[in-house]
Amino acid sequence: MISILRSSVHRGWILLMIATLTTYDLRVENLFGHWTAVATIGIALFKARLVVLDFMELRNAGTLRIVFETLLCVISVAIVGIYYFC
Amino acid sequence: MSNSLRNHSSDHQSLPVHIPGYKDFWVLIFLEMVTFGVFFVTFMVYRAQNVEMFNTSQLTLNINMGLLNTVILLTSSWAIVQAVESARKNNTSAARHYIIATILCAVSFGVVKFFEYSDKFHHGITLSTNLFYIFYFMLTIIHLFHVVIGTAILTYACKNIRQYGSGNIKFIESGASFWHMVDGFSYLHYFMF
Numbered sequence: 001m002i003s004i005l006r007s008s009v010h011r012g013w014i015l016l017m018i019a020t021l022t023t024y025d026l027r028v029e030n031l032f033g034h035w036t037a038v039a040t041i042g043i044a045l046f047k048a049r050l051v052v053l054d055f056m057e058l059r060n061a062g063t064l065r066i067v068f069e070t071l072l073c074v075i076s077v078a079i080v081g082i083y084y085f086c
Numbered sequence: 087m088s089n090s091l092r093n094h095s096s097d098h099q100s101l102p103v104h105i106p107g108y109k110d111f112w113v114l115i116f117l118e119m120v121t122f123g124v125f126f127v128t129f130m131v132y133r134a135q136n137v138e139m140f141n142t143s144q145l146t147l148n149i150n151m152g153l154l155n156t157v158i159l160l161t162s163s164w165a166i167v168q169a170v171e172s173a174r175k176n177n178t179s180a181a182r183h184y185i186i187a188t189i190l191c192a193v194s195f196g197v198v199k200f201f202e203y204s205d206k207f208h209h210g211i212t213l214s215t216n217l218f219y220i221f222y223f224m225l226t227i228i229h230l231f232h233v234v235i236g237t238a239i240l241t242y243a244c245k246n247i248r249q250y251g252s253g254n255i256k257f258i259e260s261g262a263s264f265w266h267m268v269d270g271f272s273y274l275h276y277f278m279f
Contacts, residue, residue, distance in 0.1 A: 009171075013164040020160065025154050044273040051270045055167050056263050064104040071116070072237060075123040075274070079130050086134035 012054045019043050037083050045076040104169075107260035115267050118232075120170055122271050123207035125228070129221045129278055136217070146211065147279050151202045155195050156187070159269040162191030166240070166262045173258050176251045181258070185244040188265065192237040199230055229275060236265045 002052040005011055023043050026032065032039050052068050105112065133140040169184035206212075206219075213223045239261040245248065250258050 009164060009167045013160065014278065016160050016163075017157065020153065020156050024149070027149060027246075036218055041274075047273045048270045051163065051266050055163050055269075056105070056266045057106045060101045060104045062105075067116065068119070071119055075126060078123075078127050079274070082127065084129040084133055086131065 008054050016047055016056055019047050038080055041076050041080050041083075045072060048072050062082060093256065107256050107263050111260040111263065114257050115263060117138055118267060118269045118270070122274075125225055129225070132217060132221070134200075139216060140218050143216060143222075144279070146209075147222070148202060148205065151198055152275075152279060155198050156272055157200065158195050159272050162188045162195075163266055163269045165191065166265050170255070170258055170262050173247075173250050175254055178251060182244055182247045183252070185240050185247070189237055189240055189244070192233055195233055196230070199226070223277065226279065229271065232268045236261070236268050239264060 005014075023040055026036055026039055026043075030036050049069060049072060052066070052072065053055055057070075058065045165184045165187040169181045169188065172178070172180035172184060211219055213220055243258050243261050
């Protein structure tokens with residue numbers, strides 16, 4: 001079990017599964033009421049960032065990492081902004 | 087900050103810049119991500135104009151099938167990372183097995199989508215039902231189309247796996263990055279549908 005957790009890819013997969021099940025629970029139970037959307041998008045952003053950094057291997061990609069992380073943030077903020085303010 | 091965390095952090099800072107795969111391929115992935123992003127924002131803008139209809143329509147979707155497909159794509163992403171790692175170590179046999187596992191996940195994704203769409207058509211829900219379903223079918227079919235393209239790339243890589251040892255890894259790396267993009271965007275899909 002410990003040897004599995006030593007690999008960042010295995011750790012990433014486990015984290016992504018936990019985040020996915022958390023999102024599912026949030027949506028089914030509507031745990032945070034009006035704030036469920038923010039929590040759901042926040043988790044989606046966390047998951048997408050994890051995939052970009054550890055699975056797509058952009059952690060040490062310099063400018064390319066900044067470009068992709070910025071794009072993810074812009075899309076997430078736009079979605080949440082429109083959800084609450086439009 | 088603990089010593090181990092500090093060491094981990096400094097390790098990342100001292101590593102040279104590394105961009106996996108063909109650099110041109112990253113332009114394609116970036117443009118794909120921008121396009122998906124524009125689709126999502128457009129969906130949200132139209133939703134804001136008719137929140138009740140969008141919310142009511144969203145309740146008819148099967149959240150369990152969405153969860154199942156997210157888990158399938160997550161597992162496929164894990165498998166393709168293992169394939170790249172194996173190819174880097176010149177273990178093309180293991181790389182082939184992991185690519186086949188990824189392709190099987192893609193097929194499973196397609197089967198779940200087939201049942202999801204069948205259920206909708208069975209209940210008389212089509213592309214012309216309302217604006218929400220136009221977005222639903224359009225975005226999920228575009229996503230499915232990308233899964234098919236990714237599967238074609240990986241099938242080609244699997245067929246020619248002996249060419250891709252540690253010295254010639256870029257094609258597999260690029261195919262894997264495309265696959266991760268397809269997987270990553272299913273997370274935001276999951277928020278909307």
